[in-house]
Amino acid sequence: MFNFVGLKPTLISIAGVSVLFILATYFQVFITEVSDSIHKAVYPVLAAVFLFSAQFNRSRISLLCGIWLIFVFNERHDVYWKAWLDTHQPWLIITLSFIFVVCALIKDRALLSFHLITRIIYFVLCGALSWYWLLHNDSLLSLLPDNLIYEPIKALIPTLLPLSLCNVTLLLLSMRSTDLTKSILLISSLLWSATAFELHEFAFDAILLVLAVLYLLVVCIESYFLAYRDELTSLPTRRALHQLALSLGRRYTVAMIDIDHFKKFNDTYGHDIGDQVLKLVASKLAKLKGGGRVFRYGGEEFTVIFSRKGIEHAQEYLEVLREEIANYDMVIRDTSRSGKQARKSTRSQSMKTVHVTVSIGVAEKSAKYRFEQVLKRADLALYRAKKRGRNNVCQ
Numbered sequence: 001m002f003n004f005v006g007l008k009p010t011l012i013s014i015a016g017v018s019v020l021f022i023l024a025t026y027f028q029v030f031i032t033e034v035s036d037s038i039h040k041a042v043y044p045v046l047a048a049v050f051l052f053s054a055q056f057n058r059s060r061i062s063l064l065c066g067i068w069l070i071f072v073f074n075e076r077h078d079v080y081w082k083a084w085l086d087t088h089q090p091w092l093i094i095t096l097s098f099i100f101v102v103c104a105l106i107k108d109r110a111l112l113s114f115h116l117i118t119r120i121i122y123f124v125l126c127g128a129l130s131w132y133w134l135l136h137n138d139s140l141l142s143l144l145p146d147n148l149i150y151e152p153i154k155a156l157i158p159t160l161l162p163l164s165l166c167n168v169t170l171l172l173l174s175m176r177s178t179d180l181t182k183s184i185l186l187i188s189s190l191l192w193s194a195t196a197f198e199l200h201e202f203a204f205d206a207i208l209l210v211l212a213v214l215y216l217l218v219v220c221i222e223s224y225f226l227a228y229r230d231e232l233t234s235l236p237t238r239r240a241l242h243q244l245a246l247s248l249g250r251r252y253t254v255a256m257i258d259i260d261h262f263k264k265f266n267d268t269y270g271h272d273i274g275d276q277v278l279k280l281v282a283s284k285l286a287k288l289k290g291g292g293r294v295f296r297y298g299g300e301e302f303t304v305i306f307s308r309k310g311i312e313h314a315q316e317y318l319e320v321l322r323e324e325i326a327n328y329d330m331v332i333r334d335t336s337r338s339g340k341q342a343r344k345s346t347r348s349q350s351m352k353t354v355h356v357t358v359s360i361g362v363a364e365k366s367a368k369y370r371f372e373q374v375l376k377r378a379d380l381a382l383y384r385a386k387k388r389g390r391n392n393v394c395q
């Protein structure tokens with residue numbers, strides 16, 4: 001029922017926040033000493049990350065930087081609504097927490113488009129919701145018995161309850177998705193909650209700087225994955241293969257893997273199921289042992305590089321892989337049934353078990369061949385494997 005695909009980045013994020021707090025405590029004296037430089041750096045760093053993330057179409061991170069910039073401006077300057085904000089701290093705390101959750105629910109859309117207006121409307125609604133909650137939460141408080149024991153709890157409910165709900169929601173959203181922006185929103189929210197409750201004394205400027213650096217890191221990591229990871233199979237792309245080729249040594253083996261009769265498969269079951277099969281084959285390839293690094297070359301073709309390994313070594317592991325794929329019962333979901341139809345059909349009706357085989361061509365690097373030529377030889381070996389009747393490994 002629960003698919004916690006984002007568990008790893010979420011745990012890393014939570015560990016990151018904890019380490020941050022420990023480091024902040026440890027270096028508190030140092031932070032105080034350089035607080036002036038940190039203070040001056042906040043504006044330019046946040047503005048730079050704002051522009052950088054907008055350039056890479058990471059509009060949610062741009063919006064976050066924009067919100068922080070407005071917040072810092074309000075804090076530092078004598079704007080004429082400052083007194084009002086100071087007397088409405090709980091409203092500000094809850095509103096920003098709601099905004100983090102909204103950012104986790106929306107998609108990255110071009111910043112300068114009409115979507116910006118909808119985002120601003122959502123943020124205004126967050127403010128209104130927070131206002132409404134603060135005005136009417138006493139009806140919830142009245143449910144608690146009039147007892148002195150409950151007094152401290154009653155004092156915490158107006159702010160702590162929505163904040164905790166927002167953090168739990170962000171935690172769940174982050175764990176259920178591989179989207180790193182959700183993890184960074186969880187970090188922002190946790191740090192915001194901690195500073196809002198003055199759980200720690202270290203400078204808010206220092207927190208903002210660290211957050212800005214983390215935002216930058218997320219934009220860079222996501223852009224890297226966009227360029228070097230295949231979206232469907234999550235395997236490295238041909239671009240990553242050519243990047244690796246530049247740093248390969250004198251000895252390596254290249255294998256080209258192709259799914260047999262994949263076109264027929266697509267024609268029989270449809271493109272969506274073809275995609276599912278590609279993913280399942282890719283997941284098997286990703287587990288290849290013997291030091292083989294797998295790439296999606298394009299379509300239903302994959303490339304494996306065995307760095308510093310000879311052809312006998314590679315062939316041994318590729319043979320095991322070929323056999324594993326051929327014996328693998330691939331359970332795929334029939335996505336052509338949708339909505340009511342899918343709900344009516346039983347699990348066994350909407351699931352299918354299929355089998356695929358792969359043909360593999362292998363070639364080893366020799367002194368006279370460059371990488372492209374070794375690749376070409378592996379491709380010719382693949383052609384021979386197909387000619388031989390498919391589902392085999394050929395040199």
Ligand SMILES: Nc1nc2c(ncn2[C@@H]2O[C@H](COP(=O)(O)OP(=O)(O)OP(=O)(O)O)[C@@H](O)[C@H]2O)c(=O)[nH]1
Pocket residue numbers: 232258259260261262263264266270271272273274275278298299300386390
């Ligand atoms: N579903 C899906 N199909 C793809 C994708 N990329 C390529 N294909 C399909 O893969 C099929 C490749 O077919 P062919 O190159 O003719 O080869 P084949 O049917 O596998 O036959 P042999 O290689 O000779 O065994 C084509 O129908 C492409 O449309 C993809 O990302 N998803």
